[in-house]
Each structure stands twice: as structure tokens, then as C-alpha cells.
Amino acid sequence: MTASEAFASLRDALRADLGTRFPAIDVEVRHSADDGTSFFITDGGVPWGDAYVLWDDNEQMSDRDAEQMFLDVLSNVADNLWPDEATDLWPPCPAHHDHPLQPGLHGGRAGWVCLRDSGTFVRLGGLDNTDA
Numbered sequence: 001m002t003a004s005e006a007f008a009s010l011r012d013a014l015r016a017d018l019g020t021r022f023p024a025i026d027v028e029v030r031h032s033a034d035d036g037t038s039f040f041i042t043d044g045g046v047p048w049g050d051a052y053v054l055w056d057d058n059e060q061m062s063d064r065d066a067e068q069m070f071l072d073v074l075s076n077v078a079d080n081l082w083p084d085e086a087t088d089l090w091p092p093c094p095a096h097h098d099h100p101l102q103p104g105l106h107g108g109r110a111g112w113v114c115l116r117d118s119g120t121f122v123r124l125g126g127l128d129n130t131d132a
């Protein structure tokens with residue numbers, strides 16, 4: 001795939017997942033002057049900040065490259081951008097319900113993993129509105 005296709009997939013997945021907790025979330029793909037790309041996130045118009053990647057639109061990405069980029073951006077959002085006070089127990093682990101999932105890879109695919117149980121995984125973009 002091209003990087004721009006991967007950017008669109010990631011933008012949509014972030015909107016979907018973050019939207020389960022922050023209904024007014026928006027994610028915008030912005031092109032940097034220095035050949036990189038950033039994902040600029042706002043919640044109800046209030047900026048969280050942006051997660052930068054070195055990829056540019058027309059570059060070819062392998063599936064592996066794309067999954068790693070998904071994880072890098074998701075980790076950056078979780079570690080640095082979102083409000084910690086609103087995400088203490090979010091997203092909730094569907095297996096244990098008493099702790100949040102963490103960004104991670106499962107079988108080479110990016111998403112949300114349970115650090116206690118390696119079998120529990122939610123694909124990026126697949127968080128369930130009804131489980132919150």
C-alpha cells in the first residue's frame with residue numbers, strides 16, 4: 001500500500017477508537033514541510049497535539065511497516081497526548097474489566113493488548129462502544 005492509504009486507515013481507526021471515549025474527537029492528517037506526516041488530534045476543537053511520523057504520502061509501505069506505524073502513533077497518543085485523568089481505566093480490558101488495555105502488537109497487527117493475558121487483543125479501530 002502507499003503511505004497515504006495507511007494514513008487514511010489509521011486516521012479512521014483512531015477516530016473510531018478514541019470516539020468511543022471522546023465523542024467529539026477528530027483526527028486530521030497533516031503533511032509536514034520536512035517530508036513527514038502528522039496526525040493532529042482535537043477533542044471538541046481543543047487540540048491534544050500531534051503525533052509525527054517520518055513517512056510521506058507516496059512511499060510504499062509493507063503491511064509490517066504500516067502496522068509498526070500504527071503502533072508508533074497509537075503509543076504516542078496514549079503516552080503523550082490524551083488526558084490521563086480521563087483514561088485511567090480506558091480502554092477497559094474485555095477479559096478482566098479492572099484495568100486498561102495498552103497499545104501493542106498481536107500476531108504482527110497493531111491494536112490494544114492486555115498485559116496480563118496475551119490472548120486478549122482488540123484490533124486497532126475495533127474498540128466496542130458498548131463495553132465502556
Ligand SMILES: [Zn+2]
Pocket residue numbers: 093094095096097099114115116117120
Ligand atoms: Zn486484561
